[in-house]
Amino acid sequence: MDDIVQAALKKWPNVPHCYGWLALDARGDWYMRDERIQRAGPFPRVKGSRIDHDKLLAFIGRNYDCDERGAWFFQNGPQRVYVELECTPWIWRLQPGGAVLSHTGREAQVESAWLDEAGHLYLLADLGLGLVHTQDMALAADAIEAGRWTPQDCIAAKLPAIHRYQRRPQPA
Structure with a gap:
């Protein structure tokens, strides 16, 4: 996990978790799923916006992990963004x-x-x-x-x- 992410977790330890906004498809592509996309249908039927920005992809990759429940997430600074999986982690x-x-x-x-x-x-x-x-x-x-x-x-x-x-x- 990035040092800046660990520092943010210490500074803001009680930020609520985020669900439904990030997804991983069966080809290894990440998708942002805003409220409009979430209302339009479940992932992967409605995917959302594919993330193409190289630095953002690298940041997500370095801070991708799973919790004790087996739920995978991206630690985005102090906020844990849980990932919907089309297939596997x-x-x-x-x-x-x-x-x-x-x-x-x-x-x-x-x-x-x-x-x-x-x-x-x-x-x-x-x-x-x-x-x-x-x-x-x-x-x-x-x-x-x-x-x-x-x-x-x-x-x-x-x-x-x-x-x-x-x-x-x-x-x-």
Whole structure:
């Protein structure tokens, strides 16, 4: 977490949490969801405004974490902004040399692979569970064929409970 964020938390410890305003889609893109967008429909049917600003994306990535309930958030100074997840807390980007990076740019160490009923590939890593980005499926197939990963069957709807994350955090 950024030093400036930690300082803001000490200075203003009781800022209310924010829900519904930030979302992460299955391709690793962040979306702002103002009140108008939230009224228009649930995420991901109505996504909102895609965040494209490089410095803001880096700031979100450095301050992305989860609480004890398995609810993922972005610590924006003193305010905790909870994230709605289309799928999983992490979206994995596979690199030609074999590295696995999160949508935030963090390197991950893969522990196991999972394949759901629709053919989506998930990797459990030291950072947690994530979906392999659709553009990286050729690299994933190479890793499986090389014996680096042996996918086990899973049911997508059961993944949040098994891996302790919330797709739509709500106030406690």
